[in-house]
Amino acid sequence: MSKTIMWFRKDLRFDDNTAFNKMLENSTDKDELVCIFQLNPVQFLEESYNQDSFFYSLLTFYEQAKAQNITIHFLYGDLEDNFIELKKAFQDWNAVYFNKDERGFGRERDQKMIAFFEHNQIQVYSYQDSHLHGVQEIKKPTGESYKVFTPYFRKWITMPKRPYQRTKEIDHHLNEINHSLFSEGEKKFKQIIEQIDLPFDYECGEAAAESYLKDFVKNHLHDYQKGRDYPYSDQTSKLSRFLRTGELSIRKVWYALNAEPDSDGRQTFISELCWRDFYNMIYFENPKQKTQEIKEKYRKLHWNYTQESFERWKNGQTGFPIVDAGMRQLNQTGWMHNRLRMIVASFLTKDLMIDWRMGEKYFQQKLIDYDAASNIGGWQWAASTGTDAVPYFRIFNPTTQGEKFDPQGDFIRQFIPELKNVPNKYIHEPSKMPIEIQRSIDVSIGKEYPTPIVDHGKIRSEILEFFKTSSS
Structure with a gap:
């Protein structure tokens, strides 16, 4: 029996989760599947709604997984140290699955860890899951990247999108594994949750994400181009927070849009999804843009x-x-x-x-x-x-x-x-x-x-x- 690890990050769902689905497809009954989430204090922010809300979403995902007899194991500390210890503990660990980051801190982390995995004879399976198109999929005929949105959109809209694939019933064994690394990680996670005190209600989880998507498509999509600019009427989708945590699949959003008749509102919202891909690509092309002007x-x-x-x-x-x-x-x-x-x-x-x-x-x-x-x-x-x-x-x-x-x-x-x-x-x-x-x-x-x-x-x-x- 060998161990395969699913490393969750900003993809807090099972439905249409590319890496998770690929792991299930490629695994046999002889494989032991382990789900982990690594808590890296280097990424922590102080007094941050951004961080606190993300951890609430992570808690909801953890609890929803438990309800399906799936355990999310936590690691806490230096990223590479955690995986070194994990490899020592699990000598039979030979494969890791994750949905990769294509820019910023996440890209640097992934490049570093892929080198580590390969050095330790751990097979890497990584996938672009967070966007309709990855950072290098939309190019000019010359092979160069676009710098202006409109020609990027013209190319983007003609490109086929990967289909939404609802995750089938999970019949693999993903139960709890007792190890000091995981028990210490869970202890740290509970401490983080206990310190959160958001001054507003925060809905999260896959079910909430789906509810917001259905409400938007049914009640606001077709008037989106008119209502999106008026803050009091607030006819925006409210989907952005679910997309950034991965509680909602971007392909599920695309599928829902394409099940609707065409309208100005639908076309306007589609262009917003393209802007999301465009800015993701721009960050990849300009890795210093958080601290340096592009121009x-x-x-x-x-x-x-x-x-x-x-x-x-x-x-x-x-x-x-x-x-x-x-x-x-x-x-x-x-x-x-x-x-x-x-x-x-x-x-x-x-x-x-x-x-x-x-x-x-x-x-x-x-x-x-x-x-x-x-x-x-x-x-x-x-x-x-x-x-x-x-x-x-x-x-x-x-x-x-x-x-x-x-x-x-x-x-x-x-x-x-x-x-x-x-x-x-x-x-x-x-x-x-x-x-x-x-x-x-x-x-x-x-x-x-x-x-x-x-x-x-x-x-x-x-x-x-x-x-x-x-x-x-």
């Missing part, structure tokens, strides 16, 4: 920084209601509407002229759907430093953005209660509200709610000069 001419920008301005942005106290409502939504719920992500990112980088890396790092701490490729791509887009980014001279006006996408101020009032009684006429510019009206509704602008932190009109000319000078 070389903008790598020496002298970003402005004041601690007070950054803190006011983080806490939703800039004096621009749509910006502040978005940041408060993030701080209170661990999530932010996509339109607002663009608005607050533009405000930080263009109005406050604060380094986009600071905003990206804050989102990494707070977002329950944090995906490095998409988040970094979005921030570099807003800062005009990334590939196919918004031109530096296109600067969102936070006031007109609020007027357009929250016309009655419903979303603003939801997250800024001190403005709940402000008339619609002044909801997007409360600092212009006459004193007598402020008194009549018992609010003082400048006291209960701040006046604008910057003059947007003046900042616009400054940021234009900032980019022109820095890139010349």
Whole structure:
């Protein structure tokens, strides 16, 4: 009898899990199958909704596996040390299955561990599972990678997608194995869970993911192109957090979309899935993009920084209601509407002229759907430093953005209660509200709610000069 290991990462499901299904297909009754999850403290973040929500999802997966008589064993500590000890404990371990990462920290980890496995005569079976297309599948006719989204999409949409394959009943033995490595790992995992204290409800698990997918396809998909920009109506899919943990198969999403009649909403959502693949590919092609601008001419920008301005942005106290409502939504719920992500990112980088890396790092701490490729791509887009980014001279006006996408101020009032009684006429510019009206509704602008932190009109000319000078 030989041991085969399934190494779970950001693929917390059994349904349509490529590596898991391949392991079952290739195994015989004589093989002992062991499921593991490695907890690497190098990746841990402090006071992070991102991390805490992921571990809640991992706990749910662990418990759901138990209900199916499957044990997820935990390892904790240095990655290579863990696997060295595991190989010493299991001399008959000869194969490992996992769904690979194609960029960032995960790619470096996988390359290092593949070398380790091969050195120890452990057969490696790794698969691209997280995206509809891998980072090297969509190429120009010349073999080069795309740098602009639209031609990438034209090629992407013509390429066949792998089918969704529902996992059949699991009839292999995946029971608990007693070993000190695993008992210590489980102890550490329980300690991590005990320290979590998310200030909001967090639904997770395969069943929740499927429920959200069905609701979106049935009730919001076909109006998606109209409703996705309005934060109060909130007709976004809410699937991103399940995709980033792997609780939902991307192929299952594609299958659900293609079971529906065509519509503008369906086409718009399909383009969003392509953006996800595009940014994943861009991160692979630009492995330093988390700390370095993709556009070389903008790598020496002298970003402005004041601690007070950054803190006011983080806490939703800039004096621009749509910006502040978005940041408060993030701080209170661990999530932010996509339109607002663009608005607050533009405000930080263009109005406050604060380094986009600071905003990206804050989102990494707070977002329950944090995906490095998409988040970094979005921030570099807003800062005009990334590939196919918004031109530096296109600067969102936070006031007109609020007027357009929250016309009655419903979303603003939801997250800024001190403005709940402000008339619609002044909801997007409360600092212009006459004193007598402020008194009549018992609010003082400048006291209960701040006046604008910057003059947007003046900042616009400054940021234009900032980019022109820095890139010349």
